[in-house]
Each structure stands twice: as structure tokens, then as C-alpha cells.
Amino acid sequence: MRTLRIVPHLRSSVVEEMPPDQALLFTSERDDTDVSLYAHRDVRPFSWPALVRALRDPELELLEVAEPLWTAEWVRALRYAVLARLLRPRFPRSRRRVAVATYAIENLDAHDRLRRFPDRPLLGPVVSRLRLLATGASMLLLDAVVFGTTGAAENHRRAFGWALRRTRHAVLPPRLGPCSVCGPVDGAGEREPTVLFLGTPSERKGFGSLMAAWELSGATDRGWRLLVADPEGAREHDGLPTGVTVRVAPPRAEVHALLRTAAVVAMPSVRRPGWREQIGLPLVEGLAHGCRVVTTTETGLAPDLGDHPQVVLTAPGDVDDLADGLRRAMAPAPAGMSAYSGHTKGDVVAWWLDAVGARRGT
């Protein structure tokens, strides 16, 4: 094992994209996690003995931890990183230092993300400033950072430019196709007149706007349907517009099948207090399967996707604009190429190993 990833929330896509020579420890599982996927992989629940065992592996070169702006996870990550630094030299067969890396996609402004006590005019700014400084200082423990979007890179440079100057970093947006499970899918071929909404139907994912825009778009009259694949099914789905159906907790294989056949994926995310869309898995998965994607400018990838022929960007929370976006997404995609260049998780890990190898002089 050359790399160890400690992942806060295990989901199926994390296992599907695992590069070779990687082991994975997870602290919790998402509802969409398909256990059969990791039956033959080095994937197990996090425990301190499991981490110590991994740190004894002489082949281990790199530890990937959660990103700094995910505060609770980052506090845990610092403990893992410090343990690696302290323990590693004590194992006789594994004296090589383990580098620490992170993949950062947080797109909500760091000042907003770390703000505390907004109603306290004196205490609030002081505590928020201290949190910002402490987060920047703790980032000095990182050897390498890869940003998953231009939006995330700009956010971190604004807040932590001084800390990043001491760390190797790069922007490597995710690869947008083909799917690592299904292989290449013909995006130009005949598709079912279906719009997919993948995920929990919440306000921040723009579900309310989507329902209103769906009615406004007149899609049902034109023979289209909207399918909601809700992994949890925690809330009632009464009073949905005509043409909208809900599938609760579909197995992973069914999600891939839906993505291979549906024409459009909708991910109309809106900003909420304390939350902003980072990348959006439905966007990545939709494009990986040749779907057209209608989304909003809230994703951190929006600056990277402006010229993508399969992507329709709309204004967040604007029902008229979203209805117009749905109509455009349901029409055949215009010809053209995007300058977008994406990277697999394997590419990211290879970049980290190169970066920390160069630093070590190996």
C-alpha cells in the first residue's frame, strides 16, 4: 500500500474511483454505500489500531485526510497527521516519512465558513479571525494540496494564501467521463426523455425551484418525465407536479443504468446559510454517462464549465431561468468542444506522490 485515505463519509463513488495501491479507512457510511463494492478491496471502518497497523507498512508514502474547511473532520485529521509524524520513525522497517495531503473542494467563502457569533459585535470578529488564523497555521502540516475546482482554489488563496505558499498545490478538476464502472457511453445516441434528480430532495439542492420550473417548462406536455432517485426517502413526496416520480433508495447498479439511458440530469443547487455547492456528484456522474446537465452557477466548477456543450448554467433560485435551462437541456446538445480537462482520483494521487517525492529529492 503506497497511500492511505481516511475518508469521513464513505459513498459508493469513493470506492469505485480508488486507485491501485490504496487502502481506505472510513469514519461513517453514506446511505448510498453499496457494501458489495468493497468486498475485495482494502476498505474498512476507521479505528486507531487500524491506523497504527497501516502506519507500520514500509511501503506507505502518503496519508490523505479531509480538507481544512470541513472543521470537525479537520480537527480529527490533525490528530491522524500528528500520529503519523510521531509514530512512523519508531517503526524500524518504515523510517520513510509519510507525507500528508488533502483534496479541497470547499466553495463557501472561508470567512463565512469559519464565522462564529455573528450577533456578538465584539466577540464575533475576534473569534472568527482566530479560527481563520488557526486553520491557516494548521495547514502548514500539509505537504501537498489538490484543489478540485477553480472556485475552491480561489477561495483558499483569498483566505490562506500565506499558508499555501509553503505547500505544493495545484488545481486538478475531476474527470467528467467516461464512468469507471460503465465505460464509455454514447452521449450522442438516442436517449430517453427523462430528467434525473439524484440525491435528497432538499432546499439546498434546489428541489423546490426544480418542481416549480418543471411545471413552468411544459416538459410533461412534450412527453418528458422527471425521476427523483432519493437515497434516503426520509420525507413524504406528496403533491408533486404531473410527470414527477420518486424512486427511493435505488441500488447502485440501477443508478448507473438510469444515468446511461436518461437524457438530462438536473442539479439546481442554491446557497444556504453555512453551505454552498462544492462540485456536485450528480453533475460529475451525469457528464460521465453522456447526459446533459442543467445546474446553477453555485458549483465550484462553474468557472471551468462555461463553454461545455453538455452543461447548461442557470442563476441559482431563479425559477424562470431554470425552466428555460430545462428546455435548453432537453433540446439536442449544440456541437462543439470544451477546453475542460479533467483528472481521475488516480491522477490526483500520482500528482501528490510526484510532489512529495520532488520535495524529498527522491
Ligand SMILES: [Zn+2]
Ligand atoms: Zn456508470
